[in-house]
Amino acid sequence: QKEVEQDPGPLSVPEGAIVSLNCTYSNSAFQYFMWYRQYSRKGPELLMYTYSSGNKEDGRFTAQVDKSSKYISLFIRDSQPSDSATYLCAIKFNNDMRFGAGTRLTVKP
Amino acid sequence: GAGVSQSPSNKVTEKGKDVELRCDPISGHTALYWYRQSLGQGLEFLIYFQGNSAPDKSGLPSDRFSAERTGGSVSTLTIQRTQQEDSAVYLCASSLGTGDGNIQYFGAGTRLSVL
Numbered sequence: 655q656k657e658v659e660q661d662p663g664p665l666s667v668p669e670g671a672i673v674s675l676n677c678t679y680s681n682s683a684f685q686y687f688m689w690y691r692q693y694s695r696k697g698p699e700l701l702m703y704t705y706s707s708g709n710k711e712d713g714r715f716t717a718q719v720d721k722s723s724k725y726i727s728l729f730i731r732d733s734q735p736s737d738s739a740t741y742l743c744a745i746k747f748n749n750d751m752r753f754g755a756g757t758r759l760t761v762k763p
Numbered sequence: 764g765a766g767v768s769q770s771p772s773n774k775v776t777e778k779g780k781d782v783e784l785r786c787d788p789i790s791g792h793t794a795l796y797w798y799r800q801s802l803g804q805g806l807e808f809l810i811y812f813q814g815n816s817a818p819d820k821s822g823l824p825s826d827r828f829s830a831e832r833t834g835g836s837v838s839t840l841t842i843q844r845t846q847q848e849d850s851a852v853y854l855c856a857s858s859l860g861t862g863d864g865n866i867q868y869f870g871a872g873t874r875l876s877v878l
Contacts, residue, residue, distance in 0.1 A: 656805075658805070660805070688866070690869075695871070695874075696871050696872075697767070697769075697854055697856075697869035697870050697871045697872050698806075698854070698869045699868075699869065700866055700867075700868070703866060742805065742806070749794075749811065749813070749819070751808070751867065752805075752808075753798075753805040753806040754805050755804055755805040756805060
């Protein structure tokens, strides 16, 4: 079993839709949670990070962590074509960082 | 200043040749990481450097892979006797330090193709 499981998609939605991206992890030692966005032929860029269970909101993006279920989510409201990218979840404990395989998202105008 | 810089952006090589990939981290960042990203796969950790400490080489897939970091700044990842399965995007990241709160910032990567 991988440390982090993420559905690779691809996921295609119409502009304006609410997008839900999810990951599960197996080791409760990981305490820091991140979402990275990666455009084609670019490096991953940090989108959101959180430490605690619950929701963290930043504009159209909401990161949700449920430590009891070892489940993390990223919600994108009012999705735009510019949101089309691969989204990678990541979990971290000290220097140990693990990434999901990434979900490829396409938002169609 | 500028972000993490990697060169070359693309590298095509023949099987059996050696390649060197370069990473210039964000100024002041003491930690530097190398990852490999294959199609449809997550980022695979290769090696990380923290200050003057011995590097963590636990992710290097074979002894054909090595990396060094000179003067605590620029790093070079070397792959000897390249194989076709080495074809991937090699990403470098840097962070201010280590520990939970230190975020890694990535370069654009080097796309390596081994023919």
